[in-house]
Amino acid sequence: MSDEGKKYTERGFLDYSDKVIELFKNPKNVGELEDADVTVQEGDPTCGDTIQLSLKLEDNAIKDVKFLSFGCAANIATGSVLTEMIKGKTIDEAKKITMQNVKDEVGGLPPVKMHCAVLATNALEEALKTALEKLEEKTKSEN
Numbered sequence: 001m002s003d004e005g006k007k008y009t010e011r012g013f014l015d016y017s018d019k020v021i022e023l024f025k026n027p028k029n030v031g032e033l034e035d036a037d038v039t040v041q042e043g044d045p046t047c048g049d050t051i052q053l054s055l056k057l058e059d060n061a062i063k064d065v066k067f068l069s070f071g072c073a074a075n076i077a078t079g080s081v082l083t084e085m086i087k088g089k090t091i092d093e094a095k096k097i098t099m100q101n102v103k104d105e106v107g108g109l110p111p112v113k114m115h116c117a118v119l120a121t122n123a124l125e126e127a128l129k130t131a132l133e134k135l136e137e138k139t140k141s142e143n
């Protein structure tokens, strides 16, 4: 059987960026925050992968963040950059982060892996929504 037409690299069949490979091997902020104020898990039903984000809040800012990936190399890399992008940011600043920003931050993604960046930003959106609800509840209970 001929291998003609098969495009693969030492990284597998996909042409991942150097940054994706680097973060896949050494992701940042991996794990769970024991004292998290917000923990969310988002999944992609098409590939079956999930990502979990946990946030520690201080006032309106993200004091700390960790992620757990149950997915592919792109899931790990996008989760890693996402945590670095939002750490120390206010909720409003973090809300402005888009899928495109995440994709750019990992040096681009193969088209078939774009949904992995969508998954990471969906998790962020859900986490920030929950964070805002918690802050609202806290404000109500204090008044």
Ligand code: FES
Pocket (backbone or CB within 6 Å): 044, 047, 048, 049, 050, 071, 072, 073, 074, 075, 113, 115, 116, 119
């Ligand atoms: S293939 Fe499912 S998140 Fe990447």
